[in-house]
Amino acid sequence: MTTPRxxxxxxDVQQEYFDGPLNIQYPPRDESxxxxxxxxxxxxxxxxxxxxxxxxYPEGTPVFAAGSPGWENHPEVERRIGPTAKRVVKNHSDxxxxxxxxxxxxxxxxxxxxxxxxxxxxxxxxxxxxxEPLGFTIEVLSDATGAVHLANEAGTASARQVHETLMTxxxxxxxxxxxxxxxxxxxxxxxxxxxxxxVTSATxxxxxx
Numbered sequence: 001m002t003t004p005r006x007x008x009x010x011x012d013v014q015q016e017y018f019d020g021p022l023n024i025q026y027p028p029r030d031e032s033x034x035x036x037x038x039x040x041x042x043x044x045x046x047x048x049x050x051x052x053x054x055x056x057y058p059e060g061t062p063v064f065a066a067g068s069p070g071w072e073n074h075p076e077v078e079r080r081i082g083p084t085a086k087r088v089v090k091n092h093s094d095x096x097x098x099x100x101x102x103x104x105x106x107x108x109x110x111x112x113x114x115x116x117x118x119x120x121x122x123x124x125x126x127x128x129x130x131x132e133p134l135g136f137t138i139e140v141l142s143d144a145t146g147a148v149h150l151a152n153e154a155g156t157a158s159a160r161q162v163h164e165t166l167m168t169x170x171x172x173x174x175x176x177x178x179x180x181x182x183x184x185x186x187x188x189x190x191x192x193x194x195x196x197x198x199v200t201s202a203t204x205x206x207x208x209x
Contacts, residue, residue: 002192019070025160026159036144048187054088092126093125114141118146128175174195
């Protein structure tokens, strides 16, 4: 098994998720933020490339308006983003829609993307799925991501239900889901992280129910 060539991808660790209707609910914001910062420290120590992604809408829109307070990265994250980090903005949930990002990964020999940030139920999910046809391996840190409560005409789900269900779903096909501690050890050992597959997950799910 070849050594992974990782990059840490910070997805939308922006103030909109700390103040307002998009407040991250599970895992608790302070807990996920602490693990995001730890992942950044691990990446710095291991000299891993870092990509800082910000969602952006035009000025005057209710959320993520360019240049607004909610558009800004969380200040503790911003302080840790080094001068060599690649900064990109996106207008859709999938980070690969940021202009030239997939090409930048390839040009820099990166084959494994470690996703942290927000939200599990939107940008983390869509990025993980979009990576498959592009040929990138995805890692998702379950304690450095987070979800919100959801309710609409189709039903309701708590943030915990959303997050835990999507972590199981992602690990069944699209991503190796793990904790920040386990990932840090894998980075130190230059190890790949294993994920499950759909048939195994379905078989184990049938047995569990």
